[in-house]
Amino acid sequence: MQHITAPQLHTWLNDSSRKPPLLLDVREPWEFATCHIPGAVNIPMHTVPARHTELDSNTEIVMICHHGARSFQSGLFLERAGFGKITNLQGGVAAWAQDVDATMPTY
Numbered sequence: 845m846q847h848i849t850a851p852q853l854h855t856w857l858n859d860s861s862r863k864p865p866l867l868l869d870v871r872e873p874w875e876f877a878t879c880h881i882p883g884a885v886n887i888p889m890h891t892v893p894a895r896h897t898e899l900d901s902n903t904e905i906v907m908i909c910h911h912g913a914r915s916f917q918s919g920l921f922l923e924r925a926g927f928g929k930i931t932n933l934q935g936g937v938a939a940w941a942q943d944v945d946a947t948m949p950t951y
């Protein structure tokens with residue numbers, strides 16, 4: 845699994861020469877409703893095993909949670925399930941709020 849910082853992800857998302865990744869946010873729905881990175885898809889961690897077949901295993905996926913632990917664990921599951929392009933956002937949305945978007949609500 846690769847790792848990416850919030851500023852690196854911001855650069856990637858703003859690079860029109862690169863295909864954007866699927867932003868997979870594994871937090872609970874109430875957390876996602878509180879704040880999320882624009883364009884992210886919410887599949888709570890506990891539902892990833894049942895729903896991973898909804899995802900394209902050839903797509904680059906950036907895993908997101910609050911601080912990076914749940915997304916890392918979910919990313920490991922996806923790798924074991926045959927997904928080869930998994931990247932974990934270090935520090936999660938908390939890092940995004942701190943380093944990229946100071947207007948993002950935090951909790």
